[in-house]
Amino acid sequence: MTTFVLIPGAAADSRYWRPTADELGARGHDVVTPDLPCDDDSATLDDYADTVIKAVGVRTDVIVVAHSFGGFTAPLVCERVPVRRLVLLAGMVPAPGEPPGTWWTSTGWEAARREQDERDGRAPDDETALFFHDVPPHLAAEARRNVRDQSATPFADPWPLAKWPSTPTAFLLCRDDRFLPATFLRRVVRERLGIVPDEIDGGHNVALSRPQALADRLTAYLTDY
Template identity: 65%
Template structure:
């Protein structure tokens, strides 16, 4: 059994992960999907990391999976708890001292997004086409009801670690992601992690769109000391 612990993205909650969590639990794994205090203006990245770390019951079996903005929080969790592996799922990758609000400019994101929007024929204001283009319509409608207010507090704080943690880290890139375009993220992974990402079909909301395929991929990252199913 593997313990999968998820770090959600900005303005998100555990509902987004329920199809994936259900799939993994059906396969015999433990799953934790903590809700972060994202609507609390007093909470920053350390408080987010504390909330996630508190849900880890067995670090020797834990794969920590960080989605989107969760990439800023997950390495702080690894500093608190010696998990077996960190998987960055279409996630932002910070540098020491970098505030999340500065990540977009520092990485050249806006140019990459413009190019992606042009390729997709997407109007810049069409957020449904940005996030939910491959999500079943009924799930997309429910997802809109589960959005949460995201405080700006954690975006203004410099990322506090002096270096990336020693935790074995894998980047899982979504090939059809319109928010964090694939070509852009391949470059960022190479520059900031010195690595080549693993890749999977799907957009940014892959846990809703392709839970079974994502579960298959996550099972490939089972810690070597986990008991075989």
């Protein structure tokens, strides 16, 4: 049985994954949704990876899926336990030695976001339009209630890996993402991973807006080798 390990982004926990986890479970897969210590100011990225590895336990045949800021944690997991495939979902792609807090500037994200805001006609402080424009209102309301505090600690230290792990890696970007725009991510993925990303309709929180379609795409990676 394949185990999908679903790593959340910043200020989020396992509740974010519930609709997608239910879809994967209905397809007969094991699903692990660890809660990272994001509100603990003493916790580093290594501690985040420890949390995931502890949740995986002795499971084998593991696919790791990392959303957004989870992209900084997932490769650390892949360096320490056998992982069949790593899937970055609208993920931040770190570079060796890069502190996560500098990622925004080093990738050119600020300019890309400004351009996307102008295309969308979105006010800079309208986070609902940024993150939940295509999410059913009841799920968006629940997600906003479930937001956790996010410590700045893991954003400060250099990313510890000297190179990307040998784990086969795929990137699934969201075509309607307003936070990490698709045009921006296509460039970042090409420059940093040297691959062409796969694409799915939906915004940044596609695990909430299109869980069935996302589960279909994730299970397709079982045979895409």
